[in-house]
Amino acid sequence: MKNFLQLIINPGSTSTKLAVFRGNEPVYSETLRHSSEELRKFQGITGQFNYRRRLVMDAMVKSGVQPGELDAVVGRGGLLKPVPGGTYLVNKKMIEDLEAERRGAHASNLGGLIARSIAGELGIPAYIVDPVCIDEKEPVSRISGMPENPRESLFHALNQKAVARRAAEDMGKDYSEINLVVAHLGGGISVGAHLRGRVIDVNDALAGDGPFTPERSGGVPVGKLVEMCYSGRYTREEMMKKVVGGGGLAAYLGTADALEIEKRIEQGDKQAKLIYEAMAYQVAKEIGACGAILKGDVDAVVITGGIAHSRMLVGWIEERVSFIAPVRVYPGENEMEALAAGGYRVLAGLEAVKVY
Ligand SMILES: Nc1ncnc2c1ncn2[C@@H]1O[C@H](COP(=O)(O)OP(=O)(O)OP(=O)(O)O)[C@@H](O)[C@H]1O
Numbered sequence: 001m002k003n004f005l006q007l008i009i010n011p012g013s014t015s016t017k018l019a020v021f022r023g024n025e026p027v028y029s030e031t032l033r034h035s036s037e038e039l040r041k042f043q044g045i046t047g048q049f050n051y052r053r054r055l056v057m058d059a060m061v062k063s064g065v066q067p068g069e070l071d072a073v074v075g076r077g078g079l080l081k082p083v084p085g086g087t088y089l090v091n092k093k094m095i096e097d098l099e100a101e102r103r104g105a106h107a108s109n110l111g112g113l114i115a116r117s118i119a120g121e122l123g124i125p126a127y128i129v130d131p132v133c134i135d136e137k138e139p140v141s142r143i144s145g146m147p148e149n150p151r152e153s154l155f156h157a158l159n160q161k162a163v164a165r166r167a168a169e170d171m172g173k174d175y176s177e178i179n180l181v182v183a184h185l186g187g188g189i190s191v192g193a194h195l196r197g198r199v200i201d202v203n204d205a206l207a208g209d210g211p212f213t214p215e216r217s218g219g220v221p222v223g224k225l226v227e228m229c230y231s232g233r234y235t236r237e238e239m240m241k242k243v244v245g246g247g248g249l250a251a252y253l254g255t256a257d258a259l260e261i262e263k264r265i266e267q268g269d270k271q272a273k274l275i276y277e278a279m280a281y282q283v284a285k286e287i288g289a290c291g292a293i294l295k296g297d298v299d300a301v302v303i304t305g306g307i308a309h310s311r312m313l314v315g316w317i318e319e320r321v322s323f324i325a326p327v328r329v330y331p332g333e334n335e336m337e338a339l340a341a342g343g344y345r346v347l348a349g350l351e352a353v354k355v356y
């Protein structure tokens with residue numbers, strides 16, 4: 001393995017994670033937390049660009065790594081037009097789309113913007129890897145029943161692809177020769193059908209599609225939703241908050257923290273158990289749907305994300321889906337490693353860089 005030095009930047013809604021990787025080893029890592037009071041001072045997400053860039057540069061100084069030694073800067077991206085999976089060069093067109101928030105606002109948009117800004121000054125390439133807008137869906141999966149409102153692909157592509165590759169490796173296979181159902185269970189939830197290395201269907205984790213999550217409503221009865229929107233009882237912002245940010249576990253139980261909910265269940269809270277088990281039920285139902293999409297030809301069901309740490313929740317899911325295929329659990333997310341690996345594959349010439 002060559003010793004390429006990469007700066008990795010992963011902006012989330014409340015934090016910016018950064019790391020420096022030499023080859024595939026992290027030599028420095030830090031999570032910069034941003035309070036909501038701090039972020040409120042800025043105009044939307046793009047308005048946070050200078051603030052977060054400065055924090056990243058300060059952290060670089062602390063790390064002792066000389067910027068001049070870097071071979072590439074890799075950021076997590078971004079709400080762009082739909083693209084196939086891979087490592088993309090951050091080019092002018094991508095910067096224009098990210099700055100204009102052409103597909104929407106998302107913290108990961110800042111990944112490409114900050115990466116390009118730092119790399120540009122150093123005369124080295126900036127990349128993004130497996131952005132949330134990866135779209136490998138089959139045409140049939142896009143039909144929703146409402147022509148103006150097709151089903152789109154917005155999901156935890158970086159972690160889903162990284163964990164799928166890892167599961168394949170652990171099974172002694174190549175990702176491109178097996179079929180997997182991958183469920184990412186975090187603040188948002190996405191469940192994807194991976195057919196020989198392509199995510200041919202997945203719920204849109206941002207639009208209120210699929211299972212409910214710690215803080216999102218997921219798919220709800222749509223007729224009643226329309227009635228609520230026109231009832232005069234809620235503003236547009238209040239309705240959006242019910243879908244993303246204040247839905248799911250947070251709406252029923254007042255917290256999005258699965259650990260806190262498990263504590264309540266252990267103390268005998270029946271309502272907490274009902275709602276938490278319902279989330280597992282909906283995830284299992286979505287996994288079953290992906291099993292049908294793959295025509296039952298599934299090599300493994302893979303469960304990942306922060307909540308995959310939970311034996312209770314994973315146990316409930318396993319009870320319902322283990323008939324489909326063996327269940328493999330990879331708790332947490334490996335986004336920093338996945339970004340570094342994507343940059344490395346291109347720097348080492350193992351994979352061609354994609355152009356947006
Ligand atoms: N050991 C654990 N057992 C159960 N739940 C856990 C554990 N550790 C974290 N969680 C839960 O995982 C959830 C957060 O997951 P994660 O950190 O993957 O989300 P995120 O990164 O904020 O969002 P996303 O994954 O959608 O990008 C929270 O509900 C948290 O309580």
Ligand SMILES: CCCC(=O)O
Nearest residue numbers: 132154155156188205
């Ligand atoms: C769309 C996937 C990332 C997120 O949940 O914000």
